[in-house]
Amino acid sequence: MSQGSTLVQQKVDQAVEILREQDVDLWITLVRETMLTSDPCLELVAGTYSAWTGAFLISASGERVAIVGRFDVPAVAQIGAYEVVGYDESVRPALRETVERLAPRTIALNYSESDPAADGLTHGLWLVLQETLADTPYADRFVSSEEIVNAVRGRKAPAEIERIHSAVRETEEIFELVTASLRPGLREREIAELVHAEVARRGLVHAWGAEHCPAVNAGPEKDVGHASPGDLQTRRGELLHIDFGVTREGYASDLQRVWYFLDDGEEAAPADVVQAWNALWAAMDAGAAKLRPGAVGWEVDAAARETLAAAGYPAPKYALGHQLGRSAHDGGTVLAPRWDRYGAAPFGRVEEGNVFTLEFGTAVPGRGYIGLEEDLIVTADGIEWLSTPQRELWLVS
Numbered sequence: 001m002s003q004g005s006t007l008v009q010q011k012v013d014q015a016v017e018i019l020r021e022q023d024v025d026l027w028i029t030l031v032r033e034t035m036l037t038s039d040p041c042l043e044l045v046a047g048t049y050s051a052w053t054g055a056f057l058i059s060a061s062g063e064r065v066a067i068v069g070r071f072d073v074p075a076v077a078q079i080g081a082y083e084v085v086g087y088d089e090s091v092r093p094a095l096r097e098t099v100e101r102l103a104p105r106t107i108a109l110n111y112s113e114s115d116p117a118a119d120g121l122t123h124g125l126w127l128v129l130q131e132t133l134a135d136t137p138y139a140d141r142f143v144s145s146e147e148i149v150n151a152v153r154g155r156k157a158p159a160e161i162e163r164i165h166s167a168v169r170e171t172e173e174i175f176e177l178v179t180a181s182l183r184p185g186l187r188e189r190e191i192a193e194l195v196h197a198e199v200a201r202r203g204l205v206h207a208w209g210a211e212h213c214p215a216v217n218a219g220p221e222k223d224v225g226h227a228s229p230g231d232l233q234t235r236r237g238e239l240l241h242i243d244f245g246v247t248r249e250g251y252a253s254d255l256q257r258v259w260y261f262l263d264d265g266e267e268a269a270p271a272d273v274v275q276a277w278n279a280l281w282a283a284m285d286a287g288a289a290k291l292r293p294g295a296v297g298w299e300v301d302a303a304a305r306e307t308l309a310a311a312g313y314p315a316p317k318y319a320l321g322h323q324l325g326r327s328a329h330d331g332g333t334v335l336a337p338r339w340d341r342y343g344a345a346p347f348g349r350v351e352e353g354n355v356f357t358l359e360f361g362t363a364v365p366g367r368g369y370i371g372l373e374e375d376l377i378v379t380a381d382g383i384e385w386l387s388t389p390q391r392e393l394w395l396v397s
Contacts, residue, residue, distance in 0.1 A: 005079045008047040010157050012064055012081045015045065018151045019060040025104035027145055029056040030125045039120025041110055041149055043250070043326055048075045053091045053128070056082070059102050067094045092132045099138050107138060108145035114343025117331020118149035146344075150332040154323055155353040161377060161386075163251035164324060164355055167207075168375050168387050170246050171253040174198050182396045184236050184261055188216040188229035191242070199246060207245030207252040207328040214244035217369050224361075224369045234396075237263035239273065239368030241361075245328050254328040254357050255387055256373035259394045269393050276364045277393050279311035280372050283360050287320050287335065291350060291358075292382050298346035300335045304360060313362045319346075321356040324375055330355075354378045355386065 019027060029046075031039045032053040042048075045056050052069025054076075059065075066082035073086040085094050099107070109129070112118040133139040156164070174195060181194055195214050199206060206213040216229040219238040234240050238261055245254040258277075260269045269277070287304035301320040309315055319336030322329050333348030335356065350356075356378065361371030370393075375386040 005047070005081070007157065007159050008045065008079050009081045010159070011044050011152060012058060014155065014157070015058045015148065015152050016060065016062055016064075018148055018155075019058065019108075022147055022151075024106050024108050024143065024148060025060050026099070026102055026106070027058045027108040027148055028129075029110055030054070030121060030129060031056075032125065037122060039110055040117045040327075040331070041120055041145075041153075044152060046076065046081075047079060048072075052087075053125070055091060055095050055098075057098060057102070059104070061102070063102065065098050067091055067098065092128070095129075096132050096136070099133060100136060104138065104141060106143050107141050108148050109142050110145050110149065112144050112146040112149075114345050115146050115150065115331045116329075117153055117327075118144065118146040150348060151351070153325060153330060154332045154351055156325060156355050156377070160251060160325065161353075161355065163249045164253065164375070165386050167204075167246050167248040167251055167253035168255070170202060170204060170248055171244060171255050172388060174202075174244070174246070175242070175255070175257050178242065178257075179259070179394060179396075182234065182240070182259060182261075184234050184396075186218075186234045187231050188218050188222075188233075189231065191216050191218075191234075191240075192229040195242075195244060202246075205247040207247050207254055214242045217241040217243075217371075219368045220363070220366050222369070224363070224371070234261055236261045237266075237270075237367070239364065239370060240396075241369045241371050243371060243373065250326060252324060252326070252328045252330075253375060253387075254324055254373060255375065256359060256361070256371040257390055257394070258370050258372070259396050260367075261396045269395065270367075273364055273367055273370070273393065276313065276362055276370050279308060279313050280360050280362060280370060281391065282311065283308035284320075284358050284372055284374075287358055287360075288376070288383055291321075291335070291356065291376075291378060293350055293352045293378060293380065295350045296346075297333045297335050297348050297350065298338050300350070301337055301346065304358075305337065308360065308362075316360055316362070318359075320360060321358045324355045324357055350378055352378055352380055 054068040286307040321335035334345040359373035
């Protein structure tokens with residue numbers, strides 16, 4: 001049995017316990033032609049492709065049933081996590097029969113107003129499900145799986161943590177290679193090409209779109225965001241900022257690192273850069289101090305935001321942290337302000353085993369952008385860094 005199958009089995013076992021904990025009888029992940037439109041939960045509960053319509057049912061009773069097309073049966077059976085039911089003409093009869101046999105009081109489906117990781121059910125499949133269960137009492141028993149997905153995705157198993165940690169180590173090693181290659185006059189795209197070559201050499205995958213992974217920001221002229229590296233050059237007296245992550249064995253890292261290019265006659269970074277650096281780390285540490293099981297997402301963010309504002313710097317227009325796992329942005333509780341665009345995510349509670357990023361940044365006029373980002377896991381009484389925090393600004397002479 002492959003490591004991937006073992007991990008799926010662990011997550012499905014975990015899902016059964018979470019259904020019982022949340023008093024939900026049945027969770028259905030309904031998918032089709034997943035090479036085109038995949039549900040974010042499919043990798044968690046199946047770890048395989050579905051060509052025809054497939055229904056993955058996990059019951060609080062402990063039953064796990066996968067209803068899939070004939071040619072998808074072998075791959076799903078190989079996982080070893082489900083009783084597999086194959087069909088030829090239609091998924092509907094077996095799906096209806098299974099739901100009626102399980103007789104759930106509540107059926108969780110993957111839709112959510114706030115969490116993209118729990119919003120994979122398409123409108124078309126929603127209609128299919130309603131039609132399939134028409135004239136049964138179960139068509140009116142649907143609830144969102146948001147809290148289930150948050151827990152299953154967020155409570156990382158030991159194997160998941162090790163994979164994230166491995167991705168972090170790979171990323172840090174690539175940053176070391178970048179450091180050794182830096183000099184004034186390098187273009188952003190040249191630095192990105194170095195990173196791309198190393199990602200390919202190591203057999204890794206970019207943690208997000210390769211066109212802006214890494215994001216490379218040289219000097220004060222760059223409008224920092226999700227933009228591709230360009231022709232701006234590294235220069236003495238200015239900053240270089242890189243946002244980068246990789247995916248290794250299906251799990252991602254997400255880190256930011258910063259360098260200062262010493263000007264003629266300088267032996268250390270100037271006061272304006274050091275002041276901003278220290279203020280950002282004070283804010284990050286304030287957030288980290290609040291980050292523990294039971295903490296509310298927005299309260300963790302507020303601690304960092306208030307600390308940075310007290311030092312005289314503007315609050316960033318993004319969250320202090322997001323969950324990390326199969327994706328660089330892994331859904332669930334977000335360490336974010338109570339803004340409409342984050343929906344209910346900032347009101348979620350942190351759990352032991354959650355893996356988060358912590359990230360904050362600010363522009364230094366005439367110098368460039370300082371962006372800090374580290375990866376960590378929430379423990380029973382606080383946090384443990386998965387990355388090696390960049391506590392000191394890296395200097396290029």
